[in-house]
Amino acid sequence: MGSLTFKQGIHPEYNKELSNTKAFQKAKRPEQVIISLQQHIGAPCQPLVKKGDHVDMGEKIADSDSFVSAPIHASVSGTVKEIKTIQTPIGKSSQGIVIDADEEDTLAKGIASPGSLSDLSPDDIKKIIREAGIVGMGGAMFPTHVKLSIPEGKEVDHLILNGAECEPYLTVDHRMMIERPNDIIYGTKLLMKAISVSKAIIGIEENKPDAIKIMKKATANEDGIEIKELETKYPQGGEKMLIKALLDRTVPAGGLPLDIGVVVNNITTAVAVSDAVKKGVPLIERSVSVTGSGVNNPINLIYRIGTTIDKLIEEAGGLTEDASKVILGGPMTGFAQPSLDIATVKGTSGVLVLSKDEVADFNPQPCIKCARCVDVCPQYLMPVNLSKYAAKEMFDELEDYQVLNCIECGSCSFICPAKRPLMQYIKVGKNEVIAKKRNKS
Amino acid sequence: MMKEQLVVSSSPHIRSATTVRDIMWSVVVSLIPAVLAAVYFFGINAFLIVSVSIFGCLLTEFLFQKARGKEVTINDGSAVITGLLLALTLPPTASLWMVLVGSAVAIGLGKQVFGGLGYNPFNPALVGRAFLLAAYPVQMTNWMIDGVTTATPLNVIAESQYMTVEYWDLFIGNVAGSLGETSAFALLLGAAYLIYKGYISWRIPLGMLSSVFIVTYLFGGDPIFHLFAGGLMLGALYMATDMVTSPITKSGRWIFGFGAGIIVVIIRLWGGYPEGVLYSILLMNMTVPLLNRYTRPRSFGEGAK
Numbered sequence: 001m002g003s004l005t006f007k008q009g010i011h012p013e014y015n016k017e018l019s020n021t022k023a024f025q026k027a028k029r030p031e032q033v034i035i036s037l038q039q040h041i042g043a044p045c046q047p048l049v050k051k052g053d054h055v056d057m058g059e060k061i062a063d064s065d066s067f068v069s070a071p072i073h074a075s076v077s078g079t080v081k082e083i084k085t086i087q088t089p090i091g092k093s094s095q096g097i098v099i100d101a102d103e104e105d106t107l108a109k110g111i112a113s114p115g116s117l118s119d120l121s122p123d124d125i126k127k128i129i130r131e132a133g134i135v136g137m138g139g140a141m142f143p144t145h146v147k148l149s150i151p152e153g154k155e156v157d158h159l160i161l162n163g164a165e166c167e168p169y170l171t172v173d174h175r176m177m178i179e180r181p182n183d184i185i186y187g188t189k190l191l192m193k194a195i196s197v198s199k200a201i202i203g204i205e206e207n208k209p210d211a212i213k214i215m216k217k218a219t220a221n222e223d224g225i226e227i228k229e230l231e232t233k234y235p236q237g238g239e240k241m242l243i244k245a246l247l248d249r250t251v252p253a254g255g256l257p258l259d260i261g262v263v264v265n266n267i268t269t270a271v272a273v274s275d276a277v278k279k280g281v282p283l284i285e286r287s288v289s290v291t292g293s294g295v296n297n298p299i300n301l302i303y304r305i306g307t308t309i310d311k312l313i314e315e316a317g318g319l320t321e322d323a324s325k326v327i328l329g330g331p332m333t334g335f336a337q338p339s340l341d342i343a344t345v346k347g348t349s350g351v352l353v354l355s356k357d358e359v360a361d362f363n364p365q366p367c368i369k370c371a372r373c374v375d376v377c378p379q380y381l382m383p384v385n386l387s388k389y390a391a392k393e394m395f396d397e398l399e400d401y402q403v404l405n406c407i408e409c410g411s412c413s414f415i416c417p418a419k420r421p422l423m424q425y426i427k428v429g430k431n432e433v434i435a436k437k438r439n440k441s
Numbered sequence: 442m443m444k445e446q447l448v449v450s451s452s453p454h455i456r457s458a459t460t461v462r463d464i465m466w467s468v469v470v471s472l473i474p475a476v477l478a479a480v481y482f483f484g485i486n487a488f489l490i491v492s493v494s495i496f497g498c499l500l501t502e503f504l505f506q507k508a509r510g511k512e513v514t515i516n517d518g519s520a521v522i523t524g525l526l527l528a529l530t531l532p533p534t535a536s537l538w539m540v541l542v543g544s545a546v547a548i549g550l551g552k553q554v555f556g557g558l559g560y561n562p563f564n565p566a567l568v569g570r571a572f573l574l575a576a577y578p579v580q581m582t583n584w585m586i587d588g589v590t591t592a593t594p595l596n597v598i599a600e601s602q603y604m605t606v607e608y609w610d611l612f613i614g615n616v617a618g619s620l621g622e623t624s625a626f627a628l629l630l631g632a633a634y635l636i637y638k639g640y641i642s643w644r645i646p647l648g649m650l651s652s653v654f655i656v657t658y659l660f661g662g663d664p665i666f667h668l669f670a671g672g673l674m675l676g677a678l679y680m681a682t683d684m685v686t687s688p689i690t691k692s693g694r695w696i697f698g699f700g701a702g703i704i705v706v707i708i709r710l711w712g713g714y715p716e717g718v719l720y721s722i723l724l725m726n727m728t729v730p731l732l733n734r735y736t737r738p739r740s741f742g743e744g745a746k
Binding site (some may be wrong): 012025128168252253339352359368380381410416425 | 457479560642671684687689690737739741743744
């Protein structure tokens with residue numbers, strides 16, 4: 001029997017071997033961190049500190065009254081130097097708190113384990129997760145406590161942990177499974193308890209055989225937690241694709257996994273949840289792969305959130321001579337950065353540097369209607385039409401052709417032999433359609 | 442450490458290595474067995490026809506693009522394919538000036554007037570052939586094998602209802618007919634390579650061939666004969682599967698294939714021409730915008746509760 005998967009999708013070169021055998025190393029404490037107040041999908045946080053204040057490591061420095069938001073903590077101890085407008089890794093601007101680090105790493109008062117799996121109630125767990133500022137760490141940065149709050153009337157029966165790590169190059173989830181299987185399982189159990197389900201499935205792509213072996217061994221005596229092998233295919237780690245592959249359930253268009261009884265979280269999120277409960281430590285550091293042919297020594301790091309990209313690249317031996325594109329995230333959905341002083345956020349799972357010959361400027365050719373984009377789209381859309389309608393600003397047609405169902409995985413642009421920037425058009429068109437709908441209502 | 446010139450562009454940041462040019466030249470390569478078979482069965486004249494046809498297509502494309510001040514793209518392989526395909530639909534007795542006219546019409550009227558690669562609604566090679574068939578009907582149906590003028594198997598069937606060739610000769614190509622229409626074997630070999638590479642759709646040829654088979658059988662014809670006779674193989678495998686002029690949806694491709702097959706049978710069994718492949722594909726080309734429109738796949742989770 002073959003491994004589980006979804007229909008269509010692509011097989012890019014994975015290039016995981018650059019870093020998948022590199023054990024996590026702790027990055028040096030940066031002299032300064034720049035902590036964005038927008039590190040999650042939802043309302044930005046408001047600062048709780050002001051210029052000149054001393055902060056301890058793990059101290060909450062920003063929060064929001066809004067439900068869809070997650071508080072933010074200092075990742076170093078030191079002095080607040082300023083609060084200013086900064087550039088975020090997704091090309092937007094936000095407020096950011098700049099902290100000059102001292103050398104003490106003084107832990108904030110009151111940081112201690114709040115309890116254990118057996119004596120915490122589901123609500124306790126959700127509260128701990130919120131207070132720890134945990135967001136989806138696969139890159140999407142959706143506040144985890146919101147995901148775990150099941151609305152009245154919805155029945156959830158499965159937790160799925162995403163260990164697919166389908167983005168090429170990235171290896172942090174892979175390393176987590178090898179190095180911290182027990183914390184993943186502890187975090188899984190906490191998440192299961194938080195949403196009151198008895199079944200969890202951890203899906204792992206088969207290009208990580210060592211991780212599969214270790215995770216299988218670690219869960220051998222765990223009732224209700226199952227390891228399942230997934231075909232190595234992009235975008236296998238997309239929520240909808242993952243659920244289709246593991247449970248053969250279809251998330252309705254415009255709906256959520258909740259609608260079909262599933263909550264999906266990332267492997268690394270489970271580790272953060274485990275840390276928050278075992279040690280009481282909020283989300284102030286995370287894992288990242290600094291990789292690609294544009295760095296001298298690809299590496300997996302644990303770094304303080306708010307560290308600027310140049311510091312992480314330094315740990316990977318610096319840029320090569322022909323380095324020419326720096327991407328935060330993976331090569332399929334990540335964002336190219338205009339400079340190296342951009343600060344990392346909770347969702348920064350990869351710093352990928354591509355060399356000059358890898359970023360050859362593709363000259364788009366006329367579409368030959370080969371339909372390869374239609375054949376690979378995991379959402380069964382027609383990217384060739386969508387991009388055409390988006391370019392001509394035909395919004396009704398865009399909506400009619402289900403543009404809102406696009407998950408922006410980039411498979412269409414990847415496969416296009418004419419090298420047309422299909423997803424770029426579609427993204428713009430999709431945003432316009434969303435904006436138009438919002439204006440109407 | 443700081444880089445001055447970082448490239449910033451939209452995701453995805455990696456692209457598949459396959460280009461339009463790769464696909465086009467693969468189609469050219471896949472047609473080599475058919476060309477070799479043509480030269481083997483029909484001699485040096487076949488080689489000359491192929492050469493002139495390709496030359497004519499490249500020259501026309503070059504002149505059009507120069508005249509319109511556009512980038513010259515004659516090395517993208519697409520004009521070579523048109524030249525090859527047109528040549529393969531011509532009789533081995535075709536005169537070279539006629540071939541040259543046909544190739545100019547194929548590229549000029551079939552492709553460049555619509556704006557070039559990707560914009561043409563009809564398969565250019567078929568436009569070229571349709572023109573030649575109308576302009577030079579006698580030359581176009583002057584068949585010959587081993588130096589003797591003869592009728593094609595389809596002519597024989599159409600005129601006498603009596604079969605005179607062996608299936609094996611039909612399959613291998615040892616019969617009268619157009620250069621590349623005769624050897625089903627060589628065409629299947631090339632097409633298998635393209636299907637393996639994922640460069641042509643298997644749904645269109647399967648739909649077309651199976652509908653010819655089924656409908657001929659239902660109306661008392663010899664389905665195996667009709668499968669391998671005439672231009673069906675060349676048309677189903679290489680003309681109908683032309684990316685630019687065939688549907689982009691999977692169900693659209695099935696309908697396109699079935700529709701073309703049914704038209705072939707109608708013309709062959711009851712029409713005034715012995716052969717209907719040319720018209721079947723040109724007619725179905727016209728339906729492509731409609732097919733694409735009405736066979737939009739249901740997107741993931743659409744209509745799911």
